[in-house]
Structures are given as structure tokens and as C-alpha cells.
Amino acid sequence: MGAYERLDQAISQRPLQLQQARDRGAKVIGISGLGYVPEEIIYASGAIPMRLVRGGDPEPLAAAAGDMDRILCPFSRAQYGYRVLEEESRYQMIDFLVCAISCQHMRRVADAWDLNTDVKVFRLGVPHAYNTKSGLAYYLEMVKRLKEMLETFLGKKIEEEGLREAILLYNRVRELLKEISFLRKNEIPTITGKEFFKLMHSSFYLDPKEMVEILESLLVQLKENRKKGENAKHRILLTGNMLAVGDYKVIDMVEEVGGSVVIEQFCGGVRHYLDNINPDGDLLEAIARRYLQGKTPCAFMRPSRQRIDIVVKLAKEFKVDGVIWYQLRYCDTYNMEFFYFNTIMKGAGFPVLQLESEYDVEERGRLLNRIESFMESLEGRT
């Protein structure tokens, strides 16, 4: 069985696997606020971490409309809306929810779950002054409280060795994702942007041990297949605030018109797998350092200029022809950041297209038109 087939099989078997684990008494800990909740601690506790990252559909927004104001970004509304809809098993099987209070939008996700569901919520504060001593100290304290909360909830101590093993396991997942992702630096990428995103998003859902096996076998397969792919007309860097699981319309459209997303800079993109946790020394401090300071700052961090510099670096390393900025409506900090992002990228020689979505089906035609025009505009440049 090839790696992709194995991946598909693992995904299809996962709901039953989870249900059986729950029947045996295992607890599922939901994670909201993708990049700032260390799932290593949850995994080490014996519970099952479940990242809630679905998006792109209009229905959950309608379902959340009675409780969450429309001015919240569609991703945050969806994180509650999927629960209300009762169509998506991963949103229904949550025994406890850990919400990273990363921005105002995600804060309301915690409120909506807390007020309207029977699921207990733990709020994990994320300092925006990420590069200060006091910011790190605060976040470290929150990480310790998360550990204590899990120990109380599960009635079981999280041992140092178990935590180290979890760190090594997740480090390995990230290393493999990075290695596979960076194969796209090649002139002829052997994995498409869409394939890579699905792969990475699967890592939010599947058991990490199984994921490592799949990634290792896929890496071998991709290395063997080198030069067997097609040369895309235009190499695109896709960036923005959040590309949710299932929200693949922009990637699809880029590929539809002959482009290829060779690298992505999102909360669930390169920011997720670029950096690892140092498994030596104080483990909780190492976790705090990686999650708060080690990873590229989001736009709500202060200051967040570092991320733009990284995008420029990635654009050069991956030899992209253009940059697509995909933002979600009402995400205030990203929307504002685009103003100077655009200037900086253009100054570095990269054409930029800004797209916005509110997970509305009617926006597809408009988005496709703009992507087509953008691709045409790149013609003369390459």
C-alpha cells in the first residue's frame, strides 16, 4: 500500500478508533487556537489531543449566528458553529476544550463554548509581548496550569519521561513535515500544495505515531519520484492568517489555472512545523519557549514584523513568482498588516494578490477571476 493510500485509510478509520478509545475511558481534549496550545502535554497525559481547525463552509457560520457576532472572523465563528451543527464528529466528541486566547476572535470561541455547551473550557493566555521576559514567564505559568488542569481532570500525573517522549514524537512529525514541504524547493515539486496541506492537516487529527510512519514512508516515496512531477507555470507563496482544514478553494483555484503553491506561511502552515522543541533541560520551559518565542509571530503579536521578513526569505528560497495573501474577513490585525506587507513584498520584487473570504459560496467566482488575472499578470515576468 502506498503512503497516500495508507493516509486515506488512517483518516477513514480515525473516527471509529477515537470512539473505541473513548469507550475504553480515554478522554478527548479539544484544542482551539491552533498554534499556541502545546499538544505534547495533552498527549503525554494519556488523553487524545484533537485540534479543531475546520473551516471554509458557510453553514457553521449560520449555525453560530445567534451567539457570535458577525464581526468576528469566519474561522472563529466556525469553531463554535461546527459544534452547533452536530455534523462533524470531531467537534462532538470533545470532553474538555483548551482554548488559546490568542486574539479577540478566539477569545469569543472560548466564551461561546463555555456559555452554550456542557464542555468545560480552559483558557490558555497567550501574551502578545512574546519577546519579553515577562511574556515568557506568563506563558510558562499558563503551560504549568494546563498541565495541572489535565492532571486533575484525568486523575493522573504527567511524568517527565512521558512528556519527553511526546516532545520527541511531535518533533519528529514536524521534522518530517518540514522535509517533505521543503521538497517543493525543487524546480519540479513532487508534491502539490494541496497534497501537502492535506498531509499536514491530517497530522492535526491522526495519532502522531501513525503519522510518523505515514510521513516516513511518504518521504521515501517522494524522494524516489523526484523529477516525475510537472513543472508548474507559476510558483506561488500563499500566506495570510488561517487556512483551515477543508478551506482549499484558493489552492484549488491556483492549481486549476496552472499555478502551484510551493510554500505557505499560515498559522497551520510553515509556522506549525518550522521549529522544534529542545528536549533537553526544563521541558515545560522548552515548550513555552518554542510555542511563544520559537515560532513565527502572528499579526496580533507585537511587533510582528519578523513574520514579514520570514515571508520574504521564503519567497526567495522557494523561488516564487508571486505571493497570494489570503485573509479572512474581519480579521483586523492581518487586514491592517497587509498594507505594509504589500509594500515590503513589492519592494523585494514579488507581485502580490490580496484575497479575502467570509466562507461564502458566492465568492468563488470572484476569487477565481482575480486569481486568473493575477496569474496572467505573472506571464510577462517569467
Next chain:
Amino acid sequence: MYNRLLEMCGFEPQEIRQEKQRIEKTFKVLKIGEKEISAAEKRVEQLYSIELPCVRKMLKVWIKELLALVMARDEKEKIVYAIMPSPAESYLAAMLASDKLYVGYPDYVFQIGLGALFGNLNPLLEAAERYGMTPGGGHCGLNKTRLGAHALGIIPKGDLSMAWGIVCDEGPKTDELIHEVFGMPVVYLDRCQDDPLDLFPEINELTVDYIVGEIKRAYAQFAEVAGVEISNELVMKAVKILFSYMENLGKVQELMRSDPLPLSQADMILFIMVTQLCIRDYEGATEAVKMLYEEVKQRVEEKRGILPEESPRVLWGNHFPLPDPGIVKMVEEVGIASPFSEIFYVTIQPPSKIYDDPVETIARRFLELGLITSVTGRVRDIIRLFKEWDLDGILWFNHAPCKVIGTDSLMIKKALKKELKVPIIVVEGDIYDARFYNRQQIRNRVESFAEMLKTRQKRV
């Protein structure tokens, strides 16, 4: 050209002569000409009770603030900007550190000075929209005001912005944008908004320590830029000045319990806003608020009010719109009395205790507000106020674009309906940008709401 307007706003002819140069330069920078002055005269007459000397005095305080802001580079060696929402005393302490410094809140000063008085805020809001705060993007008019002022070059570039990010994300992001585009240095203050819903009225001690550390970190950067330190004595002095003003204002607020409602909230806004930012003329403002108390007390004694007795009374959710006090007047015109707005009421309360470390007093005063801690804390405060003031309903003037106070309106409405079982109207509004709403549409809804409240009163 401007004499009549300034005299309406409490200036003596001699003061106008003395300030001529500053006034003319400021008006030139702000593009305030004959037409704008004439419009402002009409606004001031319509919106404010200028028959009250205290109101005229307070209007003067605001115009002086406008002059000080625009003239800051000519008159001061260093300029440090603050942003809202933030505790005014922390910046007032910085202002008191040296008379060679300008420390102020351009957003609020323009909202009142240019918006409420001249009705001429839109050019700033539109400029901000050209500089990254795109229309329809759900951005706050307060932040747009600040960015627009920089974009139009009507305020000097600051030597430092102490960007208070303890309540919202967009405020400091605006200053980051200003930094990236205009080169203004910024120090960001931070807080995690992670209080559990059942915590309030307890305070998260971890947060207290964190905010205290953040303010001190910002003060250290301020000292590097300004060349003067903000000592504990200065902070204590600022705390005392502000809280003394608040106490005086609190006495006026108590008079608003009287029936008929003795004063329009359009007037009250001018006095309340002094508690929300640091101004230069506290002496004038304190004198004005003391006069206000006497003048309102006299109205109460004479049973004079702005509405008939037994007009329905509502709690105004959020706070009164700043650049458009006409909305407040409109609500009063349809027969609804608002003795206070939720946010202004809770934020003008002095702290429960003064601590040895005055910075800790600042942090704790902030965290004692349900509004700041959690949606349930906010609901709890609202219910308490509603019952204490024995009100008839709630008019929730939503600040729709705000991710802090505008994104919990549905949760709050649901909770209040359940707890209070009283009429609630949620109006999709904007407290910093009057372009956002259609006044006639709001009037129609508020009129229906007023009828409902009156019918309910009769039935009871």
C-alpha cells in the same frame, strides 16, 4: 471669523486675542475655515446646554486640548502618544513628568474636538481607510482617527507611542502600522484576556503582576526617550488628580437619579471624557465639574429636567457615541431618559483601594471592571446597575466593529433577557464613526422601543 464660536465655548475676548496665533495655526492645519466654523456654531447651539456656564467652560477645555495637540511639535521638546482604551492616570503621570513634554490621546481629542464640535471627523476616517484600515473591514473608528491624523499629517510624529494593548488588539496594531509607515517608535503594553468566566469579581493575581510589569516596562522606555523618569510620587499625584475629579463627577452622576432627568447626556459626555484621558487643564475641568454639580443640583431642586417626569429610563449599553452626540439627543427627543451609559459609569469609579505601589492601583482599578475581565463579569455589572437604578429597559448601542465590546452583544443580550426579563433593544451602531449608521433608521426603531416602554409603564 471664529470669535463667536470661541465665545460660545467659554473663551473671553482677551483669551482669544492671546491665543490668536495658536488658534489660527491649528485651524489652518485642520482645514477649519468659515464654513466649518459656521457649522460648528450651529452644532454647539443645538447639542450643548451652553446656557450653563460650566458647559461653556468645559467646551473651552476641549478646544484648548485640540490646540495643544496640533501645536505639540512647536511647543514641546518631546511628544508621547497614548491610545485608548487605557487608564488615564498612567499617562497623566507621564504628562506630569516634565512641562517640556506633550503626552496625550490624539484619538479622543479629535473625536471630541473635531468630531463632536466641528462635525468634521470624516476626512481622518477616510484617510485611515486609504492607509490599510479598509472600509467594511470591521475596524474601529477610534484607531482610524489616530491613523488618519498621521496620514493627513495634522499631528506631529510622536517620539514614542505607549500603545496600551491590555484591552484590544487593533489599537496596538494601529500603532505598529503607524510605526511601519511613518516611523514612530512604539512600546507595546500587553495583557492576556484569559480570565475564567466564573472569576469575576475576584481578580486574577497573575494578570495584576503582569500588567504592573508591563506599565513599568513602558515607563522605562519612556524614561529613555523623554529623559525623565516617572516616579511613584508622580503616579500617585496623577492618581489623586484623576480620582478627585472622578469623585466630583460621581456627585453629578448621583443627581441623574432625579426625575425628571436633569441633564442631557450630550453635556455629560464632555465632563465624563476628562476621566478617560490626560488633559492639560485639570484645574479648569475640576472647576467646571464643581460648577456643573451646583447647576444640576439647582435644576433638581426646581424639578427642572430635559424630559417630562416619569419618562422611561434605560441603561445605555456600551457608551455614548463621541463624535455624534446628536444620537443621544435624538433618543432623549423620543422620550427616553438614559441616566448613564454602562461603560462610562463603571470607568468613572475611583478604585476600591489605593495601594502602596500606585502602579498596582492602576492595574487593579482596571481589573475591578467586569467589562474588562469577561462577558459574565460584564453581565453581572450590568444587572447590578440595572437593579440599583431601577430602570425600565436597556438600549444597547452596539459598537459593531469593536472586537472587545462589540463581539459579545449577542451573548449579553441572551444573558440579560434571561436574568432581567425586561425590554432590550440592540442597535447596530458605532460609537466612533457616525458614517456607519443611518440616523433615521435608528430613530424609527428607538421610537417604537419608546412606545413599548411607555405602554409597559402604564400597564404596570
